[in-house]
Amino acid sequence: MYSDKVMDHFSNPRNVGEIENADGIGEVGNASCGDIMKIFLKVENNVIKDIKFKTFGCGAAIATSSMVTEMAMGKTIDEAMELTNAAVAEALDGLPTQKMHCSNLAADALHEAIKNYKEKHG
Amino acid sequence: MKRIYMDNNATTAVRPEVLEAMLPFYREQFGNPSSVHWAGRAVAGAVEKAREQVARLINCSPAEVVFLSCGSEGDNMAIKGTADALRDKGNHIITTAVEHPAVLETCKFMEKQGYRVTYLPVDRDGMLDLGELEAAITDQTILISVMWANNETGNLYPIEEIGAIARKYKVRFHTDAVQAVGKVPVDVQKANVDLLVLSGHKLGAPKGVGAIYIRRGTKMTPLLHGGHQERNRRAGTHNVAALVGLGLACELAGAEMDATMARVRRLREKLEQGIMNVIPDVKLNGHPTQRLPNTLNISFAYIEGESLLLNFDMKGVAASSGSACTSGSLEPSHVMGAMCVEVTLAHSSTRFSLGRDNTEEDVDYVLEILPPIVQRLREMSPLYNCKEPLSCEECNIVRRI
Numbered sequence: 001m002y003s004d005k006v007m008d009h010f011s012n013p014r015n016v017g018e019i020e021n022a023d024g025i026g027e028v029g030n031a032s033c034g035d036i037m038k039i040f041l042k043v044e045n046n047v048i049k050d051i052k053f054k055t056f057g058c059g060a061a062i063a064t065s066s067m068v069t070e071m072a073m074g075k076t077i078d079e080a081m082e083l084t085n086a087a088v089a090e091a092l093d094g095l096p097t098q099k100m101h102c103s104n105l106a107a108d109a110l111h112e113a114i115k116n117y118k119e120k121h122g
Numbered sequence: 123m124k125r126i127y128m129d130n131n132a133t134t135a136v137r138p139e140v141l142e143a144m145l146p147f148y149r150e151q152f153g154n155p156s157s158v159h160w161a162g163r164a165v166a167g168a169v170e171k172a173r174e175q176v177a178r179l180i181n182c183s184p185a186e187v188v189f190l191s192c193g194s195e196g197d198n199m200a201i202k203g204t205a206d207a208l209r210d211k212g213n214h215i216i217t218t219a220v221e222h223p224a225v226l227e228t229c230k231f232m233e234k235q236g237y238r239v240t241y242l243p244v245d246r247d248g249m250l251d252l253g254e255l256e257a258a259i260t261d262q263t264i265l266i267s268v269m270w271a272n273n274e275t276g277n278l279y280p281i282e283e284i285g286a287i288a289r290k291y292k293v294r295f296h297t298d299a300v301q302a303v304g305k306v307p308v309d310v311q312k313a314n315v316d317l318l319v320l321s322g323h324k325l326g327a328p329k330g331v332g333a334i335y336i337r338r339g340t341k342m343t344p345l346l347h348g349g350h351q352e353r354n355r356r357a358g359t360h361n362v363a364a365l366v367g368l369g370l371a372c373e374l375a376g377a378e379m380d381a382t383m384a385r386v387r388r389l390r391e392k393l394e395q396g397i398m399n400v401i402p403d404v405k406l407n408g409h410p411t412q413r414l415p416n417t418l419n420i421s422f423a424y425i426e427g428e429s430l431l432l433n434f435d436m437k438g439v440a441a442s443s444g445s446a447c448t449s450g451s452l453e454p455s456h457v458m459g460a461m462c463v464e465v466t467l468a469h470s471s472t473r474f475s476l477g478r479d480n481t482e483e484d485v486d487y488v489l490e491i492l493p494p495i496v497q498r499l500r501e502m503s504p505l506y507n508c509k510e511p512l513s514c515e516e517c518n519i520v521r522r523i
Binding site: 002007010011013016027031032033034035036037038054055056057058059060061062099 | 424425426427428429432436445446447453454465466469501502503504505
């Protein structure tokens with residue numbers, strides 16, 4: 001069902017954790033549909049210096065969370081805002097069709113974190 | 123890598139003796155049992171022998187056993203066949219909120235045809251209130267349908283008592299016994315059931331075969347019209363090989379039931395106690411004692427079921443879950459919902475259903491790999507060890523286990 005890349009990110013997720021005094025925190029999803037993703041950002045000079053995630057969800061949810069942190073690390077805030085859920089899925093060599101909808105929210109979580117950062121830092 | 127199968131409620135392996143018994147019917151004994159010539163005669167006896175074997179397991183007369191393709195067909199036949207046959211009597215059906223979709227979807231279909239259906243709720247343990255059942259009966263009620271055992275929790279329902287109530291009010295009683303037959307004693311006489319459905323692949327027979335018990339004198343409209351098979355009750359050429367398999371599997375299950383039940387129960391207890399003693403923040407889903415001996419449904423707080431199953435799968439262990447991701451819909455299992463299991467716990471519900479092939483080593487291995495898997499997923503979860511309350515109220519509830 002899942003590609004090798006998805007299984008890799010699922011088994012060895014990158015950037016799991018939280019950032020204390022994060023510059024931006026974003027959360028998407030909800031308990032009832034079984035996916036909650038939380039992204040923490042550390043931003044310096046408009047660049048994402050550190051990014052961590054916490055996810056409650058299935059294999060696709062964990063893999064997309066991991067992948068989005070890998071894709072966003074080191075990017076500028078504006079570049080990171082351009083990342084899409086579709087791009088994350090593609091970077092993982094695709095997701096099963098039924099997963100594209102509910103578990104593929106990682107880029108949204110990232111965007112929420114960036115919005116939060118912008119609100120906090122003007 | 124070691125492969126451990128703990129998903130026997132989903133399906134079971136065909137037993138070697140069963141497979142051996144079936145093979146001749148794919149080779150030289152290929153005839154249609156309805157044929158009058160040598161090819162048909164050779165196999166007609168085999169079908170009737172299988173019928174006797176099934177009848178013996180559930181304690182009925184062979185004439186009351188109708189072969190069909192699967193449990194879902196049986197449940198459809200029981201409900202639709204009753205509704206049509208008794209349409210002059212009434213249009214009300216009583217069932218439960220925790221039935222298998224084969225019953226629930228059929229009932230929803232009946233509602234679209236103008237029938238009224240009462241879905242009896244269950245309590246937090248997943249059990250029924252028989253007072254509510256009795257109170258729901260009206261003079262329009264034509265069928266009560268309650269499963270013998272629930273596939274997700276393993277809960278065993280008081281079929282004998284329900285049968286007595288049904289008898290008292292002269293209402294037909296159907297039970298989906300797919301998960302029970304072969305695992306626990308099922309006696310249709312003692313239970314006062316009129317219709318009972320069983321499925322081969324849950325008890326070591328192949329997929330694609332099942333049977334429905336129809337008490338003598340129970341008027342039914344067939345689901346499948348056509349040839350005269352099964353005394354005009356269910357058309358379709360007999361799947362002889364599979365029926366032979368079903369018959370033998372029933373005979374074997376009956377013969378070893380006590381011993382297997384005791385052994386499997388012991389293994390299940392070991393698994394259950396092992397998990398509950400070692401892993402914090404877990405919840406048993408289902409009745410503590412009135413359950414099939416092989417089934418354990420347990421939720422692990424803060425994590426999601428599919429990710430747990432994937433980790434298991436990578437270690438060779440097969441189990442199943444009530445999470446939305448595994449059901450293919452956006453909602454977790456309707457059984458968890460009916461039991462008012464908090465939603466994140468529902469998403470983490472994991473079902474282990476043991477079988478006769480499981481060993482103590484299997485259980486030990488699972489107990490060994492489970493805690494680190496759970497811990498790893500918990501550490502990844504925003505719901506675990508939260509220092510600040512999360513935005514959605516439901517997430518707060520999960521900490522008060």
